[in-house]
Amino acid sequence: MEKILGWSSLLKGGSKLLKNAVTVVALLLVTGAAAQANSLSGRVIRLADGQGVPGVSVILNRRAGDGIGADIITVFTGEDGEYHFPDDVSPSSLSGASLSVRALGYQQLSPTASPFILSQNDEKKLSVNFTVKIVNDLSENAPASAWLAKIPESNEKDFVRLQCIGCHQFPTPKVMQYSKQIEAGAVAMGMTDEESSAMVRKESWEAIVKYMRARMYDIFPDGTNIDISKLAWHQIQDNETTLFNAEDGKLIAEFAATHMPRSYDALTGYDYGAELGVSTKTVIREYTLPDTSFVREVAMTTGSPYVWGADLQKNRLLRLDPQTGKQDWFYVPSDMPTGPHTIVGDYTGNLWIAMMEGDVLAKYTPEKNDWKLWSLREDFDGAAAVGSEAMVHDLTFDKNYKLAQDKNGNIWLTLIGHNKMASLNPDTGDVNRYDAVQIEGRSPISISLYGTLLSDDGTCAWYAQLVGVVACFNTETHESESVIEFSEGSGPRRMAIDGDGILWIPLFGSGKLVKYDTNARKLLNTYDLPDLSAAPYSVTWDPKRNIIWCANSNVDAIYGFDPKSETFSVLPLPRGMGYLRRIEVDENTGDLVTTYANIPTGSGPSKVVIIEVGD
Amino acid sequence: MVRKLTGEKQMWQQRFSTCKAIILVALGLLYAEASLAQTSPEGVGQKRLADRPTAEEKPVGAQFLVKAGCVACHGMDEVRIGPSYRSIAEQYTDADADTLEWLAQKIVFGGVGKWGVVPMVANPHVQIEEARESISWILKNAKEQ
Numbered sequence: 057m058e059k060i061l062g063w064s065s066l067l068k069g070g071s072k073l074l075k076n077a078v079t080v081v082a083l084l085l086v087t088g089a090a091a092q093a094n095s096l097s098g099r100v101i102r103l104a105d106g107q108g109v110p111g112v113s114v115i116l117n118r119r120a121g122d123g124i125g126a127d128i129i130t131v132f133t134g135e136d137g138e139y140h141f142p143d144d145v146s147p148s149s150l151s152g153a154s155l156s157v158r159a160l161g162y163q164q165l166s167p168t169a170s171p172f173i174l175s176q177n178d179e180k181k182l183s184v185n186f187t188v189k190i191v192n193d194l195s196e197n198a199p200a201s202a203w204l205a206k207i208p209e210s211n212e213k214d215f216v217r218l219q220c221i222g223c224h225q226f227p228t229p230k231v232m233q234y235s236k237q238i239e240a241g242a243v244a245m246g247m248t249d250e251e252s253s254a255m256v257r258k259e260s261w262e263a264i265v266k267y268m269r270a271r272m273y274d275i276f277p278d279g280t281n282i283d284i285s286k287l288a289w290h291q292i293q294d295n296e297t298t299l300f301n302a303e304d305g306k307l308i309a310e311f312a313a314t315h316m317p318r319s320y321d322a323l324t325g326y327d328y329g330a331e332l333g334v335s336t337k338t339v340i341r342e343y344t345l346p347d348t349s350f351v352r353e354v355a356m357t358t359g360s361p362y363v364w365g366a367d368l369q370k371n372r373l374l375r376l377d378p379q380t381g382k383q384d385w386f387y388v389p390s391d392m393p394t395g396p397h398t399i400v401g402d403y404t405g406n407l408w409i410a411m412m413e414g415d416v417l418a419k420y421t422p423e424k425n426d427w428k429l430w431s432l433r434e435d436f437d438g439a440a441a442v443g444s445e446a447m448v449h450d451l452t453f454d455k456n457y458k459l460a461q462d463k464n465g466n467i468w469l470t471l472i473g474h475n476k477m478a479s480l481n482p483d484t485g486d487v488n489r490y491d492a493v494q495i496e497g498r499s500p501i502s503i504s505l506y507g508t509l510l511s512d513d514g515t516c517a518w519y520a521q522l523v524g525v526v527a528c529f530n531t532e533t534h535e536s537e538s539v540i541e542f543s544e545g546s547g548p549r550r551m552a553i554d555g556d557g558i559l560w561i562p563l564f565g566s567g568k569l570v571k572y573d574t575n576a577r578k579l580l581n582t583y584d585l586p587d588l589s590a591a592p593y594s595v596t597w598d599p600k601r602n603i604i605w606c607a608n609s610n611v612d613a614i615y616g617f618d619p620k621s622e623t624f625s626v627l628p629l630p631r632g633m634g635y636l637r638r639i640e641v642d643e644n645t646g647d648l649v650t651t652y653a654n655i656p657t658g659s660g661p662s663k664v665v666i667i668e669v670g671d
Numbered sequence: 672m673v674r675k676l677t678g679e680k681q682m683w684q685q686r687f688s689t690c691k692a693i694i695l696v697a698l699g700l701l702y703a704e705a706s707l708a709q710t711s712p713e714g715v716g717q718k719r720l721a722d723r724p725t726a727e728e729k730p731v732g733a734q735f736l737v738k739a740g741c742v743a744c745h746g747m748d749e750v751r752i753g754p755s756y757r758s759i760a761e762q763y764t765d766a767d768a769d770t771l772e773w774l775a776q777k778i779v780f781g782g783v784g785k786w787g788v789v790p791m792v793a794n795p796h797v798q799i800e801e802a803r804e805s806i807s808w809i810l811k812n813a814k815e816q
Contacts, residue, residue, distance in 0.1 A: 207747075233792075233793060234790070234792055237781055237783065237790040237792070237793070238790060241782075241783035241784060241788065242788075244783070244784060245783070245784050245788065247788065255788070256788045259787070259788050259789050260788070260789045263752045263789040266752055267743055267744060267752055267792075270742075270743035270744070270751075271740075271743055273743075274740075283742070284737070284742055285742050286736040288746075288749065289746060289751050412725075467691075474680060628811045668778045
């Protein structure tokens with residue numbers, strides 16, 4: 057086992073570099089076949105002292121296709137700055153490929169080309185060395201969260217993170233652009249005194265919140281019936297149908313106007329906040345999908361090597377063969393648009409998919425290419441606004457993240473549009489709906505009944521409401537019990553349960569991880585994430601490693617939490633806009649499987665990500 | 672089970688009255704610069720609408736304004752975040768070619784100060800030609816009949 061690199065080792069040699077962000081350089085030395093078995097290797101050194109730099113991401117970008125597997129492969133440098141690509145990267149696949157380097161706090165110095173195009177090479181092994189220099193300005197590669205780091209922590213900040221990282225990173229380049237426009241506009245209008253410029257900011261951010269209520273209509277699939285052009289403005293802005301009501305909007309706008317950076321020219325003083333959890337054996341494989349697809353979630357079934365993705369935009373499933381990289385698509389057989397959204401595998405090879413539109417839950421059996429669709433629809437008045445439908449959101453899974461049914465055979469579902477828990481018995485088709493915890497003054501959609509999972513004995517469907525509640529829905533009495541109340545803005549989202557019945561709750565807004573004992577019904581501990589603006593969308597329990605993986609939305613990195621040492625490690629992703637929603641652990645390989653999910657379609661990378669942890 | 676959550680919300684102390692001042696500032700270039708300098712990773716999201724393969728015909732007129740996302744901020748008669756198409760058409764009935772071109776630029780790069788203090792976002796996914804067509808469509812179709 058190779059040692060996991062930590063910040064302590066990275067900092068050896070008096071360098072603080074890696075605590076900041078970068079894209080780097082390359083010095084190409086085409087050597088004759090050297091001693092290594094790997095077709096591509098090299099070293100990353102620091103200009104200042106010629107020392108190797110550990111923990112740097114080395115990103116190989118190949119042309120997709122030709123059965124090469126992942127088109128983009130990332131490895132990390134070791135203690136001495138050395139790196140090597142895995143053996144399955146054949147020399148012939150390197151023709152025309154490019155290489156770049158990325159690490160917080162470093163910048164490419166020479167050669168000037170980045171990414172660096174590898175020269176044609178069929179037989180020889182390549183050795184590519186990079187020289188990097190330390191930089192103070194991290195704006196180039198820092199995650200979105202870094203821009204929020206200097207804003208003092210508060211309940212309002214939690215609330216804004218909860219609401220404004222729900223679809224896209226915050227701030228994205230577009231958000232930064234808008235902030236710049238506000239400032240430039242105020243100057244151009246001569247409204248530079250404190251009072252006037254404050255007024256401009258306030259009006260502008262209030263407008264943006266209203267705009268976001270309208271952009272919410274972007275989350276639906278091709279052919280959607282939820283059509284913004286058929287709605288009047290007051291319907292779009294209606295408290296009943298928006299994620300953030302009028303009062304929320306005011307709070308968010310005031311916060312943004314007061315606290316969001318007014319300049320995005322330079323960023324200093326950010327670090328990941330925990331040690332890197334990577335080694336020279338860590339490999340991140342990225343499979344590029346069409347830009348027009350939006351595979352926001354992936355899952356696997358027992359006994360199959362395929363990765364299955366829910367393509368929300370195109371109403372279809374993706375089947376990815378990680379070995380070859382081959383992508384096949386399977387359309388949902390429905391006259392209506394469905395928008396495959398949440399996908400969970402089971403132990404017998406089926407996929408279970410909750411749909412964004414049409415109130416449908418589906419089961420897909422790949423072996424027979426067979427679909428079964430159930431409607432969870434009730435009292436639909438045909439007013440196709442957000443929140444008018446039941447909107448099946450999540451479905452119960454167990455400690456292995458596989459579909460879970462209670463002892464009556466029921467799957468439990470969260471209906472986010474109605475704030476109800478629903479049971480579906482797939483054998484009989486019986487559907488029942490029950491109220492989840494109600495919150496005074498809030499509509500169902502703004503309560504946002506979200507993640508759910510089933511206890512081992514099937515009696516508790518634990519659910520989370522973004523408004524700040526986690527509860528056990530008793531599958532026998534149909535009542536909510538053991539209600540855990542979090543401060544507003546903390547935003548419990550998608551939880552996991554481990555083999556000891558510990559419920560792990562990610563707090564999206566406040567950037568925390570909560571440990572709750574479901575047997576004793578007791579909250580045991582709350583841990584701050586390394587970056588409180590990481591926005592953990594979900595957590596996954598990794599049974600073999602006993603690690604809790606946090607799928608973060610706003611920090612371009614995955615966190616691994618070790619319950620024994622109670623420490624986090626950081627696994628940096630190879631790119632910005634690395635918005636994650638869910639991680640699956642491959643039962644066979646132990647690899648982490650995920651996908652990028654920044655809304656709207658095409659605004660962020662469209663790729664499946666498979667990570668060989670390298671431990 | 673009805674529960675009231677704790678946590679006082681900070682309220683706006685006072686809502687400033689909407690700025691009625693109509694200040695015309697030619698910000699086109701300023702935004703052009705700002706927008707061009709701004710590239711998202713790998714240029715994603717910067718794709719032009721026309722580049723996107725769609726099964727349907729290229730949307731025109733009203734359809735384009737929906738597809739390009741203008742509908743989120745403009746209504747035919749409704750003041751949404753920006754002015755209604757009707758007011759825009761009235762405002763620019765006799766506009767000369769330079770003004771029309773400037774409006775097209777403003778659609779792509781964003782801008783502020785004509786109708787209020789809230790900036791129109793940049794719409795980098797819209798091609799300049801599409802913006803010109805949008806202006807013509809608005810002027811032709813949105814006038815009071």
